[in-house]
Amino acid sequence: MTEYGRGPGSEPWHPEDPLYGDGGWGGQEAQAARPPYGGQPQQHPEQAQQPQYGDWGQGPQAGYDQQGQQQYPQGQQQYGAHAPQQYDGQGGQGYDGQGGGYGQQYDQNGQPYQGGYDTGQQQYQPQQVPYAGDPNDPYGNQAAAYAGQQPDYYGTPDAYPPPEPPGRRRAEPEPEPRQEEREDWDPGPDQGEHAFFSGEDDPDDDSDDDPQSRRRGKGGKGSKGKGEKKRKSGCACLVVSLVFTSVIGGVAYFGYQFYENRFGSAPDYSGDGTSQQVTVVIPKGAFGSVIGQKLKAAGVVKSVDAFVAAQSQNSDGAKIQAGSYLLNKQMSAESAVALMLDPKSQNNLVVREGQRNVTVYEAIDKQLDLPKGSTAKVAKEKYESLGLPDWANDDSDIKDPLEGFLYPATYPADKDMKPEAVLKEMVSQANEQYAVYDLEAKAADLGLENPLEVVTVASLVQAEGITHDDFRKMAAVVYNRLKPTNDVTNQKLEFDSTYNYLKGQSEIDISVAEIRNYDDPYNTYFYKGLPPGPIGNPGEDALKAAVNPDGGAWMFFISIDGKKTDFTKTLADHEKLVQKFNERRKKD
Numbered sequence: 089m090t091e092y093g094r095g096p097g098s099e100p101w102h103p104e105d106p107l108y109g110d111g112g113w114g115g116q117e118a119q120a121a122r123p124p125y126g127g128q129p130q131q132h133p134e135q136a137q138q139p140q141y142g143d144w145g146q147g148p149q150a151g152y153d154q155q156g157q158q159q160y161p162q163g164q165q166q167y168g169a170h171a172p173q174q175y176d177g178q179g180g181q182g183y184d185g186q187g188g189g190y191g192q193q194y195d196q197n198g199q200p201y202q203g204g205y206d207t208g209q210q211q212y213q214p215q216q217v218p219y220a221g222d223p224n225d226p227y228g229n230q231a232a233a234y235a236g237q238q239p240d241y242y243g244t245p246d247a248y249p250p251p252e253p254p255g256r257r258r259a260e261p262e263p264e265p266r267q268e269e270r271e272d273w274d275p276g277p278d279q280g281e282h283a284f285f286s287g288e289d290d291p292d293d294d295s296d297d298d299p300q301s302r303r304r305g306k307g308g309k310g311s312k313g314k315g316e317k318k319r320k321s322g323c324a325c326l327v328v329s330l331v332f333t334s335v336i337g338g339v340a341y342f343g344y345q346f347y348e349n350r351f352g353s354a355p356d357y358s359g360d361g362t363s364q365q366v367t368v369v370i371p372k373g374a375f376g377s378v379i380g381q382k383l384k385a386a387g388v389v390k391s392v393d394a395f396v397a398a399q400s401q402n403s404d405g406a407k408i409q410a411g412s413y414l415l416n417k418q419m420s421a422e423s424a425v426a427l428m429l430d431p432k433s434q435n436n437l438v439v440r441e442g443q444r445n446v447t448v449y450e451a452i453d454k455q456l457d458l459p460k461g462s463t464a465k466v467a468k469e470k471y472e473s474l475g476l477p478d479w480a481n482d483d484s485d486i487k488d489p490l491e492g493f494l495y496p497a498t499y500p501a502d503k504d505m506k507p508e509a510v511l512k513e514m515v516s517q518a519n520e521q522y523a524v525y526d527l528e529a530k531a532a533d534l535g536l537e538n539p540l541e542v543v544t545v546a547s548l549v550q551a552e553g554i555t556h557d558d559f560r561k562m563a564a565v566v567y568n569r570l571k572p573t574n575d576v577t578n579q580k581l582e583f584d585s586t587y588n589y590l591k592g593q594s595e596i597d598i599s600v601a602e603i604r605n606y607d608d609p610y611n612t613y614f615y616k617g618l619p620p621g622p623i624g625n626p627g628e629d630a631l632k633a634a635v636n637p638d639g640g641a642w643m644f645f646i647s648i649d650g651k652k653t654d655f656t657k658t659l660a661d662h663e664k665l666v667q668k669f670n671e672r673r674k675k676d
Contacts, residue, residue: 354393360423361388361416367435369500372410372517376400379408383424387417394421404429411436412500437501439514441627442550445491446592448625452510455501463507470508475515479528479539485609485620487590492543492622493518521628530635534567544618546626546634551585552645558653559633564642565655570617576643576659581612589623648672 368386370379376399380392389395398421399405408428412435415427427433437455439448449463456463467474471481471489481489490511495518501510527539536542549562569577587603588594590610603613610619626634642655644662648669656662 355391356394357390357418357420361419364417367502369412370410388415389421398422398425411498412502435502437499439496441496442624444624466507474512482540483620496627544622546631547622547624550626550630556629560638561655563633563637579616583612586610586612
């Protein structure tokens with residue numbers, strides 16, 4: 089099939105080309121037929137279009153295929169220099185008629201098209217050589233100009249990508265065949281196959297079968313000899329061997345470290361340590377590892393693991409509590425555990441459940457080696473700076489604002505510490521425990537005025553109850569006597585514990601005349617309702633009973649043997665128990 093030429097740009101301009109002489113446009117006739125914009129022929133409806141090239145008596149006419157079917161819309165003809173894009177499905181490329189670039193065309197078999205230019209006299213078949221920037225190219229250093237205008241970068245065959253500035257114009261590279269069509273195409277390491285496993289270096293391979301080596305020549309430039317393949321294979325083997333060796337060595341090292349950490353003996357000192365002593369404070373709730381860290385930091389034990397192991401091997405190891413301990417430096421972990429279980433090493437202060445503040449102050453003075461009364465003075469003068477909650481000290485008749493806020497627990501109390509630090513720690517512990525129960529909400533539910541009254545009830549339960557089993561019934565007695573409907577005691581609690589508190593004593597035999605006629609806000613025989621504040625420091629069980637009392641109508645209680653408490657709901661039943669109590673005392 090006669091093709092009307094490949095567009096300029098696919099190969100160099102030929103100075104003797106009859107179509108491209110005189111400036112590259114085939115003379116005046118060619119210039120007259122040249123479409124002004126983007127390769128589309130200019131249309132003049134009133135004038136018939138005349139063919140400019142080719143012999144209409146030979147071969148298919150422009151605009152028609154070999155079967156005579158019209159190939160282009162009416163009013164458009166195929167010009168050799170501006171043929172529409174031809175695609176044959178084999179990677180060929182042509183002109184798209186919309187300003188696209190000119191390129192190589194291929195026939196139906198995928199071969200480069202060899203068509204020339206039929207001028208009616210001779211057929212010019214340009215030689216297919218890639219455009220390599222020939223210095224004799226008459227258009228290589230000239231800017232394209234159309235009808236005296238500037239280059240149209242958006243409607244010319246060079247529109248995409250935009251042409252380079254004049255003098256730097258390059259030829260379009262010849263399209264590369266697809267990899268599947270290349271005879272010498274071989275998926276190398278970069279195509280998904282590692283060279284080490286590709287069989288390329290197989291000594292049985294015959295390099296003569298390689299089309300590329302036939303084309304380049306054996307031993308020529310770019311060829312790979314067997315010696316080079318062997319060297320490459322040897323390097324690959326060496327790298328793989330080094331990697332395997334490193335992996336095996338790393339596994340062995342970390343395996344040994346894992347074994348030592350899990351099953352090996354932890355570093356440890358021996359013996360009872362040196363004569364140098366150090367005080368170590370263990371915080372509340374500390375686990376064995378935390379205790380071990382404290383001891384190691386103080387130089388007592390050599391490793392945390394050694395202490396944890398020694399504590400787990402000691403049957404009483406779990407009994408180590410928070411507090412201050414006086415220990416030797418560089419002790420074996422076993423010796424450190426044994427000494428911490430010995431009360432002699434413990435620089436701790438224990439606040440017992442129900443203990444009054446006056447006795448706690450005395451214990452702090454003794455533990456810190458201070459003059460008697462030092463801590464009580466600090467408590468009286470600095471209580472506002474020790475962290476009391478806002479609802480504390482709600483009554484001006486309170487004898488000690490800190491009463492009920494030195495929570496029962498074990499506290500470190502070393503001689504280097506100050507009373508303020510010890511008291512502040514106790515108040516902080518009380519705040520933490522009271523916050524668990526939401527005392528403000530509980531006070532409203534129980535008919536009390538504020539959270540301080542809840543703590544006061546708990547202190548009464550703690551003081552009057554003998555065992556923890558008594559606490560909930562004792563709390564019920566308190567709430568039942570406070571009710572306005574109480575016509576037996578007329579809303580008076582009548583607890584001996586409140587009178588003993590104000591007197592600073594713990595007596596059982598108190599005369600009725602004395603106790604009923606002593607005027608003091610803390611005397612519940614004289615005043616109705618609760619005392620101004622707590623009468624001691626209640627523990628956890630007493631506090632739980634205060635917020636969750638027994639639902640019975642208990643009004644009276646008495647302990648006949650001093651070991652358990654008997655509760656009754658009526659005065660008659662209570663008087664019977666009182667009679668038994670008096671008879672027992674006569675016998676004793």
